[in-house]
Amino acid sequence: xxxxxxxxxxxxxxxxxxxxxxxxxxxxxxxxxxxxxxxxxxxxxxxxxxxxxxxxxxxxxxxxxxxxxxxxxxxxxxxxxxxxxxxxxxxxxxxxxxxxxxxxxxxxxxxxxxxxxxxxxxxxxxxxxxxxxxxxxxxxxxxxxxxxxxxxxxxxxxxxxxxxxxxxxxxxxxxxxxxxxxxxxxxxxxxxxxxxxxxxxxxxxxxxxxxxxxxxxx
Amino acid sequence: xxxxxxxxxxxxxxxxxxxxxxxxxxxxxxxxxxxxxxxxxxxxxxxxxxxxxxxxxxxxxxxxxxxxxxxxxxxxxxxxxxxxxxxxxxxxxxxxxxxxxxxxxxxxxxxxxxxxxxxxxxxxxxxxxxxxxxxxxxxxxxxxxxxxxxxxxxxxxxxxxxxxxxxxxxxxxxxxxxxxxxxxxxxxxxxxxxxxxxxxxxxxxxxxxxxxxxxxxx
Amino acid sequence: xxxxxxxxxxxxxxxxxxxxxxxxxxxxxxxxxxxxxxxxxxxxxxxxxxxxxxxxxxxxxxxxxxxxxxxxxxxxxxxxxxxxxxxxxxxxxxxxxxxxxxxxxxxxxxxxxxxxxxxxxxxxxxxxxxxxxxxxxxxxxxxxxxxxxxxxxxxxxxxxxxxxxxxxxxxxxxxxxxxxxxxxxxxxxxxxxxxxxxxxxxxxxxxxxxxxxxxxx
Amino acid sequence: xxxxxxxxxxxxxxxxxxxxxxxxxxxxxxxxxxxxxxxxxxxxxxxxxxxxxxxxxxxxxxxxxxxxxxxxxxxxxxxxxxxxxxxxxxxxxxxxxxxxxxxxxxxxxxxxxxxxxxxxxxxxxxxxxxxxxxxxxxxxxxxxxxxxxxxxxxxxxxxxxxxxxxxxxxxxxxxxxxxxxxxxxxxxxxxxxxxxxxxxxxxxxxxxxxxxxxxxx
Numbered sequence: 001x002x003x004x005x006x007x008x009x010x011x012x013x014x015x016x017x018x019x020x021x022x023x024x025x026x027x028x029x030x031x032x033x034x035x036x037x038x039x040x041x042x043x044x045x046x047x048x049x050x051x052x053x054x055x056x057x058x059x060x061x062x063x064x065x066x067x068x069x070x071x072x073x074x075x076x077x078x079x080x081x082x083x084x085x086x087x088x089x090x091x092x093x094x095x096x097x098x099x100x101x102x103x104x105x106x107x108x109x110x111x112x113x114x115x116x117x118x119x120x121x122x123x124x125x126x127x128x129x130x131x132x133x134x135x136x137x138x139x140x141x142x143x144x145x146x147x148x149x150x151x152x153x154x155x156x157x158x159x160x161x162x163x164x165x166x167x168x169x170x171x172x173x174x175x176x177x178x179x180x181x182x183x184x185x186x187x188x189x190x191x192x193x194x195x196x197x198x199x200x201x202x203x204x205x206x207x208x209x210x211x212x213x214x215x216x217x218x
Numbered sequence: 219x220x221x222x223x224x225x226x227x228x229x230x231x232x233x234x235x236x237x238x239x240x241x242x243x244x245x246x247x248x249x250x251x252x253x254x255x256x257x258x259x260x261x262x263x264x265x266x267x268x269x270x271x272x273x274x275x276x277x278x279x280x281x282x283x284x285x286x287x288x289x290x291x292x293x294x295x296x297x298x299x300x301x302x303x304x305x306x307x308x309x310x311x312x313x314x315x316x317x318x319x320x321x322x323x324x325x326x327x328x329x330x331x332x333x334x335x336x337x338x339x340x341x342x343x344x345x346x347x348x349x350x351x352x353x354x355x356x357x358x359x360x361x362x363x364x365x366x367x368x369x370x371x372x373x374x375x376x377x378x379x380x381x382x383x384x385x386x387x388x389x390x391x392x393x394x395x396x397x398x399x400x401x402x403x404x405x406x407x408x409x410x411x412x413x414x415x416x417x418x419x420x421x422x423x424x425x426x427x428x429x430x431x432x433x434x435x436x
Numbered sequence: 437x438x439x440x441x442x443x444x445x446x447x448x449x450x451x452x453x454x455x456x457x458x459x460x461x462x463x464x465x466x467x468x469x470x471x472x473x474x475x476x477x478x479x480x481x482x483x484x485x486x487x488x489x490x491x492x493x494x495x496x497x498x499x500x501x502x503x504x505x506x507x508x509x510x511x512x513x514x515x516x517x518x519x520x521x522x523x524x525x526x527x528x529x530x531x532x533x534x535x536x537x538x539x540x541x542x543x544x545x546x547x548x549x550x551x552x553x554x555x556x557x558x559x560x561x562x563x564x565x566x567x568x569x570x571x572x573x574x575x576x577x578x579x580x581x582x583x584x585x586x587x588x589x590x591x592x593x594x595x596x597x598x599x600x601x602x603x604x605x606x607x608x609x610x611x612x613x614x615x616x617x618x619x620x621x622x623x624x625x626x627x628x629x630x631x632x633x634x635x636x637x638x639x640x641x642x643x644x645x646x647x648x649x650x651x652x653x
Numbered sequence: 654x655x656x657x658x659x660x661x662x663x664x665x666x667x668x669x670x671x672x673x674x675x676x677x678x679x680x681x682x683x684x685x686x687x688x689x690x691x692x693x694x695x696x697x698x699x700x701x702x703x704x705x706x707x708x709x710x711x712x713x714x715x716x717x718x719x720x721x722x723x724x725x726x727x728x729x730x731x732x733x734x735x736x737x738x739x740x741x742x743x744x745x746x747x748x749x750x751x752x753x754x755x756x757x758x759x760x761x762x763x764x765x766x767x768x769x770x771x772x773x774x775x776x777x778x779x780x781x782x783x784x785x786x787x788x789x790x791x792x793x794x795x796x797x798x799x800x801x802x803x804x805x806x807x808x809x810x811x812x813x814x815x816x817x818x819x820x821x822x823x824x825x826x827x828x829x830x831x832x833x834x835x836x837x838x839x840x841x842x843x844x845x846x847x848x849x850x851x852x853x854x855x856x857x858x859x860x861x862x863x864x865x866x867x868x869x870x
Contacts, residue, residue, distance in 0.1 A: 026483040026520075027506040029499065052520070053560070079559025080506075088558070097558070100482065101524030101566035105332070108521055112742030113787055114323070115336035115352065115359035121528060121569045124599025126552075127561070134333065134352070136363070141333035145354070157419075157500075162695075162731035168419050169511070170484040171500040172519040180746060196730030201375075201386050202420070203733035204519075206703045208673045208695055209748060244700040244737075245723040247716065270737070271777070297776025298723075306775070315775070318699065319741030319783035326738055330525030331570055339745060339786045342816025344769075345778070375717075380478075380514035387728070388701040389717040390736040398529060414513030421516035422736075424486045426456045426478055427531060 005161075005213040008038035011186050014212075015039060015151060018046040018071075022107065022149035022178040026052050027080065028060035030171030032155045032188035035214060036063055039153075045069045050107065050147055052100060052174055053077040054084040065093070074147065076100040099127060102144050104177055110146035111180025117144040152182035156205070159189035160198050163207030172204075179205040188214040223379075223431040226256035229404050232430070233257060233369055236264040236289075240325065240367035240396040244270050245298065246278035248389030250373045250406035253432060254281055263287045268325065268365055270318060270392055271295040272302040283311070292365065294318040317345060320362050322395055328364035329398025335362040370400035374423070377407035378416050381425030390422075397423040406432040437652070439579060439608040442625060445470050445652045447536055447577050447606050451477055455533035456526070458482060458567060461505035464536040464577050478512075480532065482523050482563040487515025504563070527563070528570040535571035537564060539578040539605070541592045544639045546601030546614025548576055549594035561597065568598035580607035586638035588612065588619065609633050611650065618642045623650045654869070656796060656825040659842060662687050662869045664753055664794050664823050668694055672750040673743070675699060675784060678722035681753040681794050695729075697749065699740050699780040704732025721780070744780070745787040752788035754781060756795040756822070758809045761856045763818030763831025765793055766811035778814065785815035797824035803855035805829065805836065826850050828867065835859045840867045 012035070015021070025031025040063045049070050054077075055062040064070050065084050072094040078084040087093040098106070105117040118141040122128050132143040154175040156165040165187055167175055179185050187210050230253070233239070243249025258281045267288050272295075273280040282288050283302050290312040296302040305311035316324070323335040336359040340346050350361040372393040374383040383405055385393055397403050405428050437445075440463050448470035451457060458480045459465045468490070471477055479488040481503040488503060489510035497508040518526070526532055541549040548568060551561040568574050578587060588605065605612040610633045611623035620642045624633060630647050654662075657680055665687035668674060675697045676682045685707070688694055696705040698720045705720060706727035714725040735743070743749055758766040765785055768778040785791050795804060805822065822829040827850045828840035837859045841850060847864050 026504075027502070029483070029502050029506070053562075075560065077560035077562040079557075079562070085558065097560045099561050099565040100520070100563040101528050101570075104520040104524055108742075109336075111746050112738075113338070113745035113747060115338065115354045115357065118327075118333035118336070119528065120331070120333065121566045121598070123569075124596060125565065126595045127565065134361075136333045136361070139333065143352070143354070160731060164731060164733055166419070167517070167519070169498070169501045169517050170481065172484050172517055174520050176519045177521050180742060180748075200702065200704070200728055200732045200734040201384070206733040206735060206739075206743075207731060208703060208743070244721075245719070247700070247719050247723070271779075293777065295777035295779040297774075297779075303775065315777045317778050317782040318737070318780040319745050319787075322737040322741055326525075329529050330521075331528035331530060337745065339783045339815070341786075342813060343782065344812050345782065378514060382514060382516055385734070385736070387715070387718045387734050388698065390701050390734055392737050394736045395738050398525060398531075418485065418487070418511055418515045418517040424516035424518060424522075424526075425514060426486060426526070 005192060005215040007215055008034045011035055011212060011214055012038035012042045014184065015044055017044050019150045020048040020050065022152040022182050023049055023051040023061055024154040024173060024175035024178050025060055026170065026173040028055045030155045030173050030175055031060040032153045033060060034217065035153050035186065035188050036060060040064055040067050040069065043067065043069065046071045048072040048074070050074045050149060054081040056080050057083045074098060076103050104174060106144050106147040107181045108177050110148035111177065114146065116146060119144060147181065149182035150184065152178040152185045154178055154185065154187050156187050156189040158191045158193060159187060159213055160193045160195050162195050163187065163210030163213060164198055164203040165189065165205035165210065166198065166202050167204055176204050179209045184211045185209055186212045186214065192216055223410060223433040225433055226252045229253055229430060229432055230256035230260045232402065233262055235262050237368045238266040238268065240370040240400050241267055241269040241279055242372040242391060242393035242396055243278055244388065244391040246273045248373045248391050248393055249278040250371045251278060252435065253371050253404065253406050254278060258282055258285050258287065261285065261287065264289045266290040266292070268292045268367060272299040274298050275301040290314070292316060294321050322392060324362050324365040325399045326395050328366035329395065332364065334364060337362060365399065367400035368402065370396040370403045372396055372403065372405050374405050374407040376409045376411060377405060377431055378411045378413050380413050381405065381428030381431060382416055382421040383407065383423035383428065384416065384420055385422055394422050397427045402429045403427055404430045404432065410434055437626065440466060442608045442652065443577050443606055446611060446650050447575055450575055450604065451475065451534065456480055456486065456531065458532055458535040458571065460537040462538055464538060465505065467536055482527065484518050484520065484523055485511060485515060486518060487512045524566050527566050530570060530572060532571045534573040534575060535567040536575045536577050537567060539576040539587060541587055541589050541594050542576055542602060542605050543589050543592045544618055547592055548597045548602050549592040550597050552595050554595065564597050568600055568602070573603040576602050576605045578607060580609040580636055586636060588637050588639045590639050609636060612641065620644065621647050623648055625650055626652065654843065657683060659825045659869065660794050660823055663828060663867050664792055667792055667821065668692065668751065673697055673703065673748065675749055675752040675788065677754040679755055681755060682722065684753055699744065701735050701737065701740055702728060702732060703735060704729040741780070741783050744783050747787060747789060749788045751790040751792060752784040753792045753794050754784060756793040756804060758804055758806050758811050759793055759819060759822050760806050760809045761835055764809055765814045765819050766809040767814050769812055771812065781814050785817055785819070790820040793819050793822045795824060797826040797853055803853060805854050805856045807856050826853060829858065837861065838864050840865055842867060843869065
């Protein structure tokens with residue numbers, strides 16, 4: 001933790017044109033919505049967004065797509081966002097589709113210092129095109145490259161002021177993994193507790209990984 | 219979960235001569251001690267033990283070494299167990315030394331269906347001998363193979379009767395990862411709670427991974 | 437009986453005591469309602485919960501507890517929250533006993549295509565490639581024909597989802613098992629003859645003796 | 654001042670506000686006592702806790718809270734429990750700001766050997782290889798000579814711990830920084846001359862102008 005909790009607009013100010021953003025969430029569940037709103041309001045463009053999906057138009061990550069701020073999305077799914085499909089087909093937005101399990105492991109590899117991911121998922125499909133195949137003990141694996149972000153923008157149920165994070169139910173999804181894999185991690189907790197009252201065993205992301213917290217909603 | 223909780227001696231009966239055992243713990247902290255005692259008492263030999271260390275003589279995994287039941291140990295450290303060192307030098311026990319971070323990732327890879335681990339740890343050292351080196355974006359990585367066990371023997375703070383597990387403090391160590399990587403997982407919880415009273419968010423190993431629980435100590 | 441209900445009821449019969457099961461969105465998600473509670477099955481949603489329960493009563497929805505389709509769900513007693521790395525670790529690592537997915541095409545090798553139609557629909561593969569690669573049993577639940585055209589074909593013309601043979605195909609007309617010898621017709625749909633199935637199927641079917649009708653109870 | 658205390662006090666000066674620091678067992682673990690509380694440093698023990706505190710009062714030890722050497726410790730407010738995958742994920746992933754380890758040899762390239770003596774002591778590398786590979790700063794804290802022999806040598810004769818140049822060597826006689834130009838002598842130990850250091854060091858040392866004495870406060 002670098003300083004006091006930030007207002008959403010202060011956090012959005014940290015993000016430059018063309019940044020690579022890892023954004024938590026699964027169809028908007030567990031996405032940092034106030035942070036996304038502030039980035040959309042500020043209107044900084046040319047972003048690369050790495051996320052599970054592009055959500056829906058007018059919701060979550062879909063707002064960044066609607067506003068034309070996303071130059072490239074690395075995601076597993078855009079099926080529920082016709083605006084993302086339209087922009088892809090029109091050549092206004094580049095889309096890299098990655099199998100969901102491969103996507104989360106590529107981010108983890110980027111976060112924990114591994115050189116890549118060896119997965120059978122995608123072998124014999126379009127996903128394998130242009131990728132190195134490594135045979136290990138008679139089975140083929142794709143060598144998938146690590147992913148890191150300039151920023152990770154994550155949602156959390158609860159934090160303390162050293163940045164320790166807890167998550168809840170299906171709002172975990174990509175958040176704990178993304179917290180490992182960016183130069184700057186900004187977390188949007190629903191609650192912030194005093195230091196020392198969260199049990200060490202309840203912490204899923206240690207505060208040493210988190211650079212900034214967003215203020216609680218007023 | 220396959221059935222009711224077992225007595226330690228019932229659990230030990232499940233383990234055949236020559237089995238590969240993943241055993242949780244770090245110098246005995248977070249090891250399944252009652253299960254280890256029952257295996258040592260039963261005296262089934264020719265075991266391969268995968269663990270962080272061989273603990274000390276007369277303690278934890280050290281008891282299996284003392285009893286001459288361990289044919290091979292795949293560990294990161296034997297420095298505090300002179301008996302293990304003696305047996306290694308005398309050729310009575312094979313020791314494969316693996317860097318600790320590589321060891322845990324190899325077990326994870328075995329558990330989550332990855333073909334191997336690509337780590338820079340060990341490059342330029344004796345650990346690299348005989349291993350494939352893969353260069354990715356200009357940096358060298360060792361290809362380290364996945365590890366799986368016939369059994370994972372793990373310690374947990376608390377379980378429920380579907381096998382969900384919680385861990386505490388430095389007794390986590392290898393336990394949650396080993397729970398992913400064996401054909402049969404036997405957990406030794408300090409407490410067992412009724413189903414439905416552990417918060418889903420507190421569960422670190424989902425019960426679907428756990429085959430048997432040990433009865434609580436009387 | 438509705439076509440989808442026939443399929444969902446028949447797929448439910450594949451579920452065994454104590455299994456961990458992933459149901460895809462749409463038709464596959466209907467299967468849950470036909471699995472008896474006393475089978476102690478855990479349903480996984482790949483977005484992060486093991487022990488998915490039915491839709492909550494109105495007013496008791498929680499925005500942080502949804503299935504992979506974004507619908508509100510509940511958690512059964514003994515449920516566990518998992519992150520995406522654990523979720524797909526379970527899937528790819530062979531811990532998932534069964535997955536039920538929709539299909540666009542299945543071919544005589546048992547290969548499935550279910551994630552894109554080139555030049556048309558490119559929603560993304562989501563978790564489908566990992567599910568088909570890693571689950572112990574892969575069940576394709578789909579209607580037999582699409583606009584009169586067979587979805588069971590000699591060779592998939594659409595991009596494959598994985599290089600793995602699926603375990604079973606369940607449609608309203610047939611239960612078909614891909615094997616080394618080809619697509620074996622195991623059961624006929626209600627009131628459907630073997631000839632009806634063959635007539636509606638572009639792929640070659642292997643028929644061994646008498647083919648029973650689905651017993652839907 | 655005791656030799657070990659000199660080393661520990663000097664290493665402590667390398668610690669900066671808010672760092673995540675891993676201290677090896679033995680001498681390196683002494684460093685913690687010389688780091689002021691108000692620097693908000695978190696100490697990591699690789700066996701699974703971030704926010705390691707000092708030894709608990711007698712009778713308040715917990716068998717599930719130890720450091721990597723197996724000694725009882727406490728957890729500071731804001732501590733977090735982590736498993737071994739997360740612990741080494743942090744280490745290998747570059748999230749650890751500093752590690753302090755003991756050494757058997759360091760050579761002119763700045764390479765460290767600290768895990769085995771062939772034919773003699775083979776304790777295993779434990780976490781050392783990951784720590785030296787992954788930490789942002791690697792500080793070797795060791796006595797300058799072993800039985801009269803220099804531990805800072807032209808080229809390591811013992812097996813290396815990693816192919817990475819360490820950041821700093823701190824002994825009771827010297828602070829030495831491995832650089833592209835070789836081992837630069839940055840500071841002298843208390844009451845020790847540059848000639849003393851060179852005389853006790855088998856490796857070539859680079860000396861730029863005046864070399865200050867350690868300021869141990």
